[in-house]
Structure formats: structure tokens, C-alpha cells
Amino acid sequence: MAAHVSDFGLAKFLSESTNSFSISASLVAIKGSVGYIAPEYGLGSEISTRGDVYSYGILLLEMFTGKRPTDEIFNESLDLHQFVETAFPTQIMNIIDPQLIRKEEYEIVHDVRQSSKRYKILECLISVISVGLQCSNRSPKERMHTGDIVKKLTAATEIIGRV
Known part of the structure; x- marks a missing residue:
């Protein structure tokens, strides 16, 4: 299986097709996906x-938890961001999609004797989930800038590369 990345950004798409960002909220609702x-x-x-x-950020959280923002467990009082936030960082392994981690790595994470490898795997997961949480913050001003996202995810890749 190969991962493919695409630019699904509304801001770029709409700014190229119009002269201003004055697009009504109803148009956004039609163009975007719920959640x-x-x-x-x-x-x-x-x-x-x-x-x-x-x-x-929502997409990142979905990839690492295996849960979609539209899953039945989510409602008006609990969304994907809140679900992850309640487990972050101490209970992170309880929300990570088990299919994401190879069996050997899963065993390492739960084996206290392999603390060095365990620490690196957890450090990487915490770093990536942190990016997802910061990106999906309800407040636009509190969200990460794209350059910072790239730096933090690159650092996470380097951590996991040392396992």
C-alpha cells in the first residue's frame, strides 16, 4: 500500500478561481466535507x-486513530479532537489505531524492558498527535503555521528512523 498526498486546500483553490476571498459560508459548506x-x-x-x-489536523488525527470525525461515537459533546485530547499524552496508546503499528513495535511499546525503543516510538507518536491537535484547534489563531508543521513532522520522522 502506498500513501498519496494531495492538496485539498480550499483557500488556494478558491483564491485562484476568484478575485477575493469573499465566498459565502454556504458555498464552503457545499465544497467541504462534514467533520x-x-x-x-x-x-x-x-x-x-x-x-x-x-x-x-483532523485528517492526521483520523490517520493515527483510525476514527473518522463522522463516526457514530462523535456527537455535539464529543468530537475527534476532544477524543484525542482526553488521552493525550499519557494514554496515547489507547487511541492509536492498532493496525498502524507493527506487532513487534506494539509489543515493544508494552514491554518495559525495551525502554529505549519504547520511548522513541512513544515520542514519535506524541509528536505527530501533538501536530494534529494543534492544527485542529478550534481557534484559528492557535493553529500551527505550515512551516512549523513541516519542521515538527520531519523531526518525528527522524525519531522513528532511529528505532
Whole structure:
């Protein structure tokens, strides 16, 4: 299986096709997918890269938990971000999709005797989940900038490369 990355950003798509970002919230609702659209768009905010960062954060959380933002366990009082946040960082292994981790690595994480490898795997997972949480923050101002996302994820890849 090979992963493919695509630019699904609304901000870039709409800015190239129009002269301004004055797109109505109803148009955003039509173009976006439920669970991935930044909450501020429901309040009539203009499209921005911050909204794309939110969507990326949700996608990252989905990939590492195996849970979609539209799964039945989520409702008005619990969303994917909150679900992950409640387990972060101390209970992170309880929310990570078991299919994501090879059997050997899963055993390492639960084997106290292999503390060095265990620490690196957990450090990597915590780093990536942290990016997902920061990107999917409800407040656009609190979300990570794309350059910082790249730096943090690159550092996480280097950590896991040493296992």
C-alpha cells in the first residue's frame, strides 16, 4: 500500500478561481466535507489557509486513530479532537489505531524492558498527535503555521528512523 498526498486546500483553490476571498459560508459548506471543515466557516468567516490547516489536523488525527470525525461515537459533546485530547499524552496508546503499528513495535511499546525503543516510538507518536491537535484547534489563531508543521513532522520522522 502506498500513501498519496494531495492538496485539498480550499483557500488556494478558491483564491485562484476568484478575485477575493469573499465566498459565502454556504458555498464552503457545499465544497467541504462534514467533520473536516474548520468551525469558523460555520460562523461566516472567510476562507483562509488556517481552515486548511484545521482540515489537515483532523485528517492526521483520523490517520493515527483510525476514527473518522463522522463516526457514530462523535456527537455535539464529543468530537475527534476532544477524543484525542482526553488521552493525550499519557494514554496515547489507547487511541492509536492498532493496525498502524507493527506487532513487534506494539509489543515493544508494552514491554518495559525495551525502554529505549519504547520511548522513541512513544515520542514519535506524541509528536505527530501533538501536530494534529494543534492544527485542529478550534481557534484559528492557535493553529500551527505550515512551516512549523513541516519542521515538527520531519523531526518525528527522524525519531522513528532511529528505532
